[in-house]
Amino acid sequence: MTTARPALRRVRLLFSFLCMMMGLSMFLATPGTFAQTYQKAVWVPVDNTIERGLESFLKRAFLDAEKQQADLVILHINTPGGEVDAADQIGQLIRQSPMHTVAYIDNQAFSAGTYIALNANEIVMTPGSSIGAATPIDLAGNAADIKFISGWSKKMSAAAGLNNRNPDVARAMVEIDTEFPGLKPKGTVLSLDAKQAKALGYADRVVSGKEELLASLGIAGDSLQMIEPTGGEIVARWVTSPYVMSLLLVIGLVGIVVELFAPGFGVAGTISLVSFGLYFFGHYVAGFANWLHIGLFVVGILLMILEIFLPGGIVGAIGFISIVTGLVMAAYDTQQGLASLGIAAAVTAFVTFLLIKRYGVRGLFGKFVLGDVQRNEEGYVAPKDQRDLAGKTGIALTPLRPAGVVKVEGKRVDAVSAGGFIDPGTAIVVVQVEGTRVVVAEQE
Structure with missing residues (x-):
């Protein structure tokens, strides 16, 4: 009996040690600790209204992140919502990404922004931030039809299920006419602050700000790569x-x-x-x-x-x-x-x-139709009378062979020479005017 007791004592000690090691391993696997280390992290803004232009930018951002061999993408979400179709495409982009994605919300992620956040691997919020209110509306600002809301509610529930979040909460964020006991009364939509989101599993952790977020992820601030939209x-x-x-x-x-x-x-x-x-x-x-x-x-x-x-x-x-x-x-x-x-x-x-x-x-x-009209009652409009030029002198501006241009009393006049060639710069005199025909000769 005396020899068996020390052996039994050693077995108990070994069993206690194994239990302690198992507990320690489970603690290290808990979100928010450094169970996973990241070699390269990028920061991508998801702000303002969700639309197709944002979708295009995020496609380029994720592609750049992969080229940089990043293994962590932090989406800084601050949006009132936007287009459902654009959010759907962005959600698909996040789901198909091989990189770990964190949705960081320090202000608001409403409507389409909520859907984008639910597709990320983690959601991290700050005190005072909000998520939810995801009922789709039309261009007039009214709630969309029942068929559309039903489809969007299914998408929200599916996105919530990606990381084992309660799908009833996601539906409560979309459906107005449904009552969810303990979450919201009928006729309203659900939105959550950071504390409520953490309690319902819609925030994996709550941090005081960007510095604590990076520290919880094991990322040094100076190593974080920013990907911003171009002009x-x-x-x-x-x-x-x-x-x-x-x-x-x-x-x-x-x-x-x-x-x-x-x-x-x-x-x-x-x-x-x-x-x-x-x-x-x-x-x-x-x-x-x-x-x-x-x-x-x-x-x-x-x-x-x-x-x-x-x-x-x-x-x-x-x-x-x-x-x-x-x-x-x-x-x-x-x-x-x-x-x-x-x-x-x-x-x-x-x-x-x-x-x-x-x-x-x-x-x-007016630009395509001739504005002037020739009316018979107005008669024929004769050209300008130039008979007053007869006998006046001037100078040849161009060669006259025999036609050319002369200058008489400061005015340019089309003329013909009475004889042979007249060089430019030669003094001339108007010898005859017949209608529009002005005849000039070299001045003696």
């Missing part, structure tokens, strides 16, 4: 907004109509060209437009101009179709392109009506 990408984000798209097309088309009422090529035509230029530039930088779309638009404009000189309407119709095709194909979405163009066409038609009412139809076609 062209900033313009593209602005231009590809549905509201700005429609506005640019309105300005472009209205500018053309106003230019038709104004003599010469002026401010309206210049503004129109700048608007169309911004439209195509933004969509080209964002990767939605190409030279084919721009070429279709330019060819369409040329054909419309050619229609002025080639009656029949066929060339003009082809030009109109070419312009519409170029504008719509350059847009990120055909339906959105048609909608923006339809809005622009309606506004342009209204402006055209007002201008015709104010200036008449001739004001619109």
